[in-house]
Every structure is written in C-alpha cells, then in structure tokens.
Amino acid sequence: MHQAIAAWLIQRSWRAAVVSAVCGAFALQMPAPFAILAGAVPTLIALRFGVQSGLIVAAAGAVAATFIVLSVAESGSWLFAVVALMFAAPVLLAALMRNTGSLNLCYQSAALAAAALLIAVYLALPDPVAVWAPLLHQALDSMAAAGFQFEADQDEIVAVWSLTMWGAMAALAFATTFGGFLLGRWWDSLLTSPAGQFGAEYRRLRLGKALGGAATVLFVLALFVHSSLVASLAWVAFAALAFQGLAAAHRMKAGGRLNRGWLAVIYVLLFMPLSTSITVFVLAIWGFADNWLRPRVGQA
Numbered sequence: 079m080h081q082a083i084a085a086w087l088i089q090r091s092w093r094a095a096v097v098s099a100v101c102g103a104f105a106l107q108m109p110a111p112f113a114i115l116a117g118a119v120p121t122l123i124a125l126r127f128g129v130q131s132g133l134i135v136a137a138a139g140a141v142a143a144t145f146i147v148l149s150v151a152e153s154g155s156w157l158f159a160v161v162a163l164m165f166a167a168p169v170l171l172a173a174l175m176r177n178t179g180s181l182n183l184c185y186q187s188a189a190l191a192a193a194a195l196l197i198a199v200y201l202a203l204p205d206p207v208a209v210w211a212p213l214l215h216q217a218l219d220s221m222a223a224a225g226f227q228f229e230a231d232q233d234e235i236v237a238v239w240s241l242t243m244w245g246a247m248a249a250l251a252f253a254t255t256f257g258g259f260l261l262g263r264w265w266d267s268l269l270t271s272p273a274g275q276f277g278a279e280y281r282r283l284r285l286g287k288a289l290g291g292a293a294t295v296l297f298v299l300a301l302f303v304h305s306s307l308v309a310s311l312a313w314v315a316f317a318a319l320a321f322q323g324l325a326a327a328h329r330m331k332a333g334g335r336l337n338r339g340w341l342a343v344i345y346v347l348l349f350m351p352l353s354t355s356i357t358v359f360v361l362a363i364w365g366f367a368d369n370w371l372r373p374r375v376g377q378a
Contacts (some may be wrong), residue, residue, distance in 0.1 A: 084122060084265035091131075094123050099164075102139030103146045105124060105164060116143070117258020118265065123265040124172035126331040132172055136165035148166035160251075167191075167255040173261065181279040184259065186289055189318035192252035193311055199244055200307050207306050245310025249317035256321065277293040281332060283325040285318060290369040293319065317363040319369070323361030324348075326368040 087094045101116040116139050124132025140161045149160075171184045178184075200206050213234045222232075260280070263345070267276035285293065293315035300312045327344055330336035347357040 080265060081268040082168045084269050087122060087127055088269070091135075094119050094135045097144035098135045098139035102141070102143035102161075102165070105139075107145055113164060113254045114258045114261060117255055120165060121172045121259050121262025123170045123263045124169045124186075125176060125263065126269070129173045129176070130168060132169040133166070136169050140165045140294035151301075163251055163255065163303055168259040171224075171256070171259040172262065172322070176258075181263065182283055185256065185283050186286060188252060188256045189285065189289060189314065192248050192318075194250040195251075196244060196310055196314060197307070199312075206244055210243040211236055214239055214243070225269065234315060241306045242309045242313060244306070245313030248310065249313040252314060253317050253320075273371045277328065277332065281325050281329040283322050284372070285322055285365070285369050289318075290366075293366070316358065319363075319365035320358045320361040321366030322368055323363070324365075326364055326372070327361075 087097065098116060098119045101112045101119065104112040105116045118134040120136035120139070123135045143161050143164070144158070167188075171188060174184050174187060175181065203209060215232065218232050218235065243329055263279075264276050267279075293312075294307060296312045296315050299308045324344070327336060331341045333339060344357065344361075345354040348361075
C-alpha cells in the first residue's frame, strides 16, 4: 500500500502539493499522523526530484498550516517558527541524505540540531521557564472547568511542568520531524532501492560515542543539578535514544529473537496516549544500552 501511495504522489507534482497542504491544515490541530505526513511528503519529493522541489511542496503545506491557524487564533512569532520547523526540517534532512547517503548521520544531525535549538531558546529568552506559566495556568483552568480534579496545588503543578516544557516541545519537534523524514525516506526506498535496504539502514541507527557520552552526562547532571536547561536537554536525549531503541527492536526481529507480534505491540503502545511516555522511556533505556553494548561489527 505504501509503495502505491509513494508512486501516486510522484506521478503528478500537484498531488504532493495538495496532500502537503491538506496535512498542513490539520497538522497543528492533530499532530498524529498529520504532522508526520506533512514532513514525509516533501521529503519524498526532495529525495526523488531535488531539494528545491521538496521545498516548493513544503511551502504549500506551510502556507495552509499558517492560514488555518491564523483564522482561529492570534498570530505570533511562535507560529512561524513551528511551521518552518515542521516543513523545512525534514527537507533539510533529505538534502543531507542526498549528499551523504547516511541515514545514521541524518539521525545524529537531527538530535544535535534539536539540542542546539533548545539551547538557543534558553539563550534568547530572559526567563524561559516563566514563559509557560500563564499558558499552563490557562490549560489547567480549562481542565478544571471540564471537571478534572487536581490533588496538588495548581501553582505547584505549573512550577514543575514549566521546568521541562521547552524540553518536551523540543523532543516532540525532533520526533515529529525525524519521523516524517523516516517515512519519506521509506517511501523513496520502496520506489528506488532494493527490497529491505531501508530496514537495514534503520537497524544500524546509533547515537555514537560523542553524543551518547553527552547524553550520559546529561542524565547524571539531571539527577543532581536543579537546572531547567539540563532537564530539557535530557528530554531530547530520551527522544533520540528511543529511536535507537526502536531500531534495536527491529534488529532483534530481523534476527529472529523478537516475534513480529511483540514488535506490533511496541508500536501500538507507542502511539496510545496513555502509554506513550512509558514506552518512550523503556525504548530510550533500550537504546542507551544498545549504544554502549552493541558491537560495531555486524550491526545490521
């Protein structure tokens, strides 16, 4: 089915633009699956026909997303940053893939870019934590009006959540953009690459010694240092390692050590709202262990 979707998208240039626009219109309201699809479509076009073509398709989705949001909410600089990231980042990863042919380098670059953007936010804002307080109070007030009961004081909840909200947003942005890129790369491989090549590429994902070491330091610091930036960067590290944990699960399945049904269960738990955070945490631990314990020889 996915091969047919990819073939249909590339047959006419307007098809990809229309699909990108539709996904863009829904992406900010329903991130899954539209935000991932919004990145996958221009990624496919960029890999097949060039980065310029991919950016044109991405622009169609970005315009639609901007128009929809502006029609129902007040405008803000955050809107343009989110839209640009959602549509442009996967295309930039596609450009890197075209130039290097390395899916793992795209993975490492995406994780490093997410961390760099997060650090830039903390450098640019005088008080990054305080930005979230009014937004979280508004959200909690809406939940209370809907009948939700909170055992803890609302101010305490806001204080705790505010510390890592930027990290949660950065982790979500990383997962969405890199997930969109992966889907687009898979579609492209179904049309151009030998059967199973994408799977072999994905199973070799590895954060590496440098980024893995940085992640280890972050986790240790997060236990002993009360720092919003450190805690937020740890969120990005967890998201990145979760992708490697998922790659490890696929490698075990390919090697016959994990039943296909269990792999399906992992995906179901990953996309169920009530179990997503726990599943990501388990996959991140798996990815962390895989990064340091897996030998470099025979990774696929």
